[in-house]
Amino acid sequence: MTAVSSHVLELLTPGRITVALLVFTVSSFIVDFTWKPRYPASLPRVGFGGGIIGSVRNWLGYITHFNAWVEEGYEKYTKHERAYVVPSAPSRPQEIVVPRSQTSWLLEFPDRIVSAKEAHADIMHSEFQFLQTDDDFPITTLHKHLARNLVGLLPGIQDDVHESIDATFGTDTDGWKKLNLWEAWLGIVPRVTNRALVGKDMCKNKAFLDSQVAFADALVRNSFILNMFPKILHPIVARFVVAPNWWTWRKSFTMIRPLIEQRQHDMARKAGGDPEYDTWEPEECLITWMIRQAQADGWADKLEASLISKSLLPIEFAAIHTTVITGHGLLLDLLSGPDEGVVGVLRDEANQVFSEQKTGYWTKDGLSRLHRIDSAIRESMRLSHFATALTHRKVVAKEGITNAKEGWHAPYGSFLMLDLAGTHHDPDIYPEPYKYDAFRFSRAREEFEARQEKDAEEALRIKRLGMVTTSDTYLPFSHGRHACPGRFFVAHELKMILAYLVRNYEIRRIEQRPKPMWIGQTIVPPLEATIEVRRRKGTA
């Protein structure tokens, strides 16, 4: 060793290394701070104050205080139709909480001025997490193809719902079975969702499904980690943090690759007029839709199997955990809700409407007549939200945007959000807002249908009480142009699941609903919750 290098080593004491790391981290936060948009002083604030000291306190406080800040803001400002600013995670700017009366103002901006995609990308750190693949293509494809193929998918979805529930909940009519509720939903949702994404064979491949769930888990975990680092350090930190995303994807790619390549090959032969393919049709699923969309857009040649399989990931993420958390919350609400008779009422409705389905398969019309089941799900999604806000937007126009009503300006890079939690629990909108009132939404419909005289306006209002209808007072699927395109699928899926469960199982009530935890604005559901089930006699 030379004299110079041994001298350098002597200088590297643990104390000096710690100080250097501290200075580096603090400087990174300061650089980040100077990059963030500045909001006008006229906008009121909640949180621990401004300046560098206040910002550091807010960043730390974000983990535990976010919900309390938003509750305070709702009472002080949202209720009075005023916007205010709430602190956010260290990696993001603070957010302007837009009052309900200005929902349309926010959501009607074109994407080139106010962007949903850029907000999602900053929150999920998509640039690193989605393996350098743009999620525009799969999202646009899903918007265009899912709803129009839904009716054709229903029988297959029903088969997967019934088979996966039988396997998870069991068919023993004698003994009670104790189930971890989270695991039980994971036994159903990934398979049923993947029926629409990868088709009838691959959706039963447990190793493939596990890899998609593992990817979604990694995404959530990594977002929490990256949120706490200054953005300037993300290119370095993310390299290590997202390593599991790559491993998980590679594993899933080896399983899905043959299917994608075969589908591309078959569709190309069909398109080329090969007579052997005269009667052949591709199975309708997201893989087929992406190939079809790429052909329609004229860039099918560039569509490699690896790109298709990476493009599945953002959709798997958007679909699986949202549905599992929703189903988990639904059963907890149903089993611990104040009205013990609800499950019996739902069973009667499911039995009645199912008996009218001529082929033994649910039709779209049949599912749309499950008003009470629909209401029980919608009510749970109102009460037991899994994020304080699910509508975030980022200002991407260089000149920013101005709110004429209140007179404030949001510069380039500003984050804006709609408060879901406050709205859903506002007693002026939903009387007794913390009560799980399963028939809150179906009651009005039944009263309307029992009436002799019906006016058209009222009929329209009643129709809007269905679980897929979004509004400025009902935001679990967000609202406006970017409202969840998977919600029609998920409504059919959850109704089939709940109908099958209540028709075929007894489920013991839960005395006390287990409490979730919150990290910032995201729920950590009570993963330890268990339920006890027994197959009803004569149904196995």
Ligand code: HEM
């Ligand atoms: C109960 C389950 C679900 C809930 C609560 C839910 C909720 C949401 C919400 C709140 C958004 C954000 C919209 C916005 O930013 O304005 C969203 C977007 C999205 N969801 Fe869902 N979702 C669910 C299930 C699904 C399923 C099953 C799929 C696919 C099959 C899906 C696909 C998507 C996609 C692709 C987007 C992005 C839309 C865009 O940016 O234009 N979701 N979802």
